[in-house]
Amino acid sequence: MTHPPAPTFVLGIDLGGTKSAAVVGTTDGAVLARVAGPTPAREGPGAILPFLVGLARAAQDMAPGPLAGVGVSAGAPADARTGRVFEAPNLPGWGHGEGVPLADLLSSELDGLPVRVENDADATALAEHRFGAGRGTRDMAFLTVGTGIGAGLIAGGRLHRGARGAGGEVGHLAVEPGGRACACGLRGCLEAYASGPSVARIAGEHGFLGEATGRAVVEAARAGDPAARAALLQAAQMLARGLATLSMLLNPERIVLGTLAVHASDLLLPPLRAALRDLTWPRIHDGLTVVPAALGDRAQDLAALCAWLAGEEETTLSSVAPA
Ligand SMILES: [Zn+2]
Incomplete structure (x- = not known):
């Protein structure tokens, strides 16, 4: 033909x-x-x-x-x-x-x-799946950890959109029921703990005096600032809670984290991976890698x-x- x-x-x-x-x-x-x-x-x-x-x-x-x-x-x-x-x-x-x-x-x-x-x-989930850190997988999730936490799920090789195009909103899973107010109107969302502005706000509450941005908190944490480190550790733990729920649902092969998680991967990923092990079955976490996004600019x-x-x-x- x-x-x-x-x-x-x-x-x-x-x-x-x-x-x-x-x-x-x-x-x-x-x-x-x-x-x-x-x-x-x-x-x-x-x-x-x-x-x-x-x-x-x-x-x-x-x-x-x-x-x-x-x-x-x-x-x-x-x-x-x-x-x-x-x-x-x-x-x-x-x-x-x-x-x-x-x-x-x-x-x-x-x-x-x-x-x-x-x-x-x-x-962006489709792009990381086709050209970036998710290449070769059939089941993966992408989260952009920036001003907000947006996400996309690839299930069985295809984007999962849901009934009204709002499927896969991992950033708004309740990781702390009744917790911090989120910009979306709900409380306790992952985004309220782990987005760039949320990390900056929480670091400030711990006494961080630097610029109120996620990037500034990451730099300070690398230099040993205890307030910055505490905020990032909490972000990692909350990310692990959200990703555990996601993993038990989707059983992904890979989770790709973008933006702040790329800049702070050395600080965020080790505690995140450790916490994720404690929150999921071995059958789930042994087949899962959590990696920074690869496509950059x-x-x-x-x-x-x-x-x-x-x-x-x-x-x-x-x-x-x-x-
Ligand atoms: Zn929310």
Whole structure:
């Protein structure tokens, strides 16, 4: 059987609250062209679509050949099945209520090119799975430990999205029922203990006098500051509680931790791994490795490309599966 060669170029759009980019890449993850700019979030919701269309068209003009489709990695809640994006704190007013049908809107502005959207944590999980620290696994979880804790789960080789696109919110597992207030409105969430701002807040409560950022706490802990060390140790223990629950559910082969966990892997991972052993069955933890993310600065571009590439594979799989 012979098929006409499929277009091998993909347009990826990374939509962030402060900056965004559009890239042209290949299915192998090579980025051939990139256009970026500050997201006009403060100009109101009406400014975002024209801005994204402008970025996308500029990148499209640099593509060496026809594009197969467009992937959007959105720093906002997103439902891949409907192509809708919902309001996020960084993009106020945009997608309030029923959401913005971003996939359809972009497609009609880009000559009918098919568009797929994913939440950025899910898209980064896909990117780490395909190109980074999760390569070769079928069951893995990715957590970005940054300003918030976003997560994406790969189960049986596919992204687990859940019924409304909100599956795998590991950052909001209650690791301390009734505990600290979380930005999401619940209490005791993992994010309230282990995100960068949470680590900084807790270090401050222990008497840390340095800059109130996760990075500053990590540097101080390396230099031996006891308050900084105490805050990071608590973050590691709370991460272990969240990851234990996740592991007993998913039985992952690998858990990939990004952002602060990459910068602080020497401080966070040893106590986290030790605590995780005490909270899971040997059958679960003996087959599990917890590793720092591997994609670094390339993560966002590759996440945008993977928002398209993963959906492409799912379509192919479901079209050959028996009804
Ligand atoms: Zn929460």
